[in-house]
Amino acid sequence: MSETAQYAAILTLYFAAMIGIGVWFNKRSRSRSEYFLARGKLGPATIGISFSATQISGSSYMGAVGTERIFGYNFSPAGVSSAAAPWFSYILLGDRLRRIAGRLGSVTLADILQARFYSKAAGGVATAIMLVAFIPLIAAQLKAAANVFEVLLGMPYWIGLVGFGGAVILYTVLGGMLAVAWTDLVQGLIMMAGFAILAPVAVLSAGGFSEMHRQYGQLNPQAISLMGKMPALWVISDFLVWGFFQIGGSPAAVTRFLIPEDERTLKGAMAYSVVFQSFIYVCATLIAIASGVLLPDIDQPDLTLPTLVAKLLPPVFGGIIIAAVLSAIMSTLSGILLVAGSLVVENVYVKLIGKTIDAPQGLRIARWVTFIIGALAMAMAFRPPAAIFWIVTMSFSFMASAFTFPFVLGLWWPRATREGGLAGMLGGAIACVVWYVLGWARYGSLENWIGGIWPALVGPMVSLVLIVVVSKLTAPPPEEVTSTFFAD
């Protein structure tokens, strides 16, 4: 059997298993709320790994190795910070969101913002910002997966797109959150297995831990320390942004906090998330440094991981690594797809348009909407317009700017008002886009920013100031809002 045929056989089995999980959970949801959230039906390991697998996209999993191979330990603080992201998110948002979602029966984060800032406009703005960021992100994840098939397996782009996209959309539509979370768990374990196999092999092939660093330091002397290859502000910005600001930047992952019914499950989930992400990023660092020694001349960073796999591992293990890369894409894609579906049904169809639907009808609509969003994104991914890449590049910073402080202050500061919340969301998002545009005007690129300062730092700071100042200048929130949110 040829190498490609072996890869294809492993991946076919893998896709069949994921669709099987979707079929298995097809009849388990009785209402759209169960379909979108599965509240109280998932344990700590499933919630924890699902949170992390949704947060770590294919580009983080594969791209982290390629980028770190070039920038070495200048890039590693971003990895440590990424491992700390669930620590920040669970403690600052997790338990508060869980309690309030239980009290209000909320299905989406936009529901919570709408209730906290006692305004349909707040829910509408949050829904609009998330959908503007999510739908191009779904298309971009589909495109990334199709590229993996094209580059690594030599398959035509459209076969990868339809096969991969079809499998993810099918299991998400069929099984809802139960299928998404359980497939995320399987995919997370595959991501761990992939790196657990590759990291020791790569380090030993590069001469062992100490010798590998000696050689890497000779080849790339500026990248063996925390600073040198990249400007100080770049390294510090990365360290700050990838941890704390994931609070607002990853609403699809944060939605997992609405699932558990008790504190114990949530705390257990946090432990799983932090250990999982620490393991992934430590392994990514070791693989990246080893690849800097073993593959010093490779041109494209994204090809580092597949090239290393082809060099060091037999096809069966190589198939596992490719499955791991696809898993990272699948878990992010399914999480975003389901949350986008819930926003359209709950916040647009029910709350904004004002439709009343019963449980069976709601479940049908939830499935159809999720399917249509997936199909639209797949159509976009066939011939992606240039605007998609702009939005995808900005999406994390855009959401981090709009949501980080409205969530944190909304959940911890009773004095935050409707006007302050709206000003924070809109002002943060606008400041972020303006900072990107200023960088683009000066450098002609969305990846170079004025003073080297990330828009994901500028937007949230503007948002923070606006929430505090505008809230102080406006009338306090009504008693029923503060008692719902703060009477613990």
Added chain:
Amino acid sequence: MKPRLPVISILLMVIFVVGGSAALVVDWPPGPAHLDWGVWIVVYFGYVYVIAASLFYVLTGR
């Protein structure tokens, strides 16, 4: 009326963010395995710190 803030965890977060950022700009002396002490402290000890701090919250809720 206000919910109880997990003060110790928030303090640990401030130490992580401020201490980590400050440690990035220090000129560290060489350490074991051809790495300087900065890499050992910020990167490898950083993961241990985050895991330990998370477990502290899981066990104490503070």
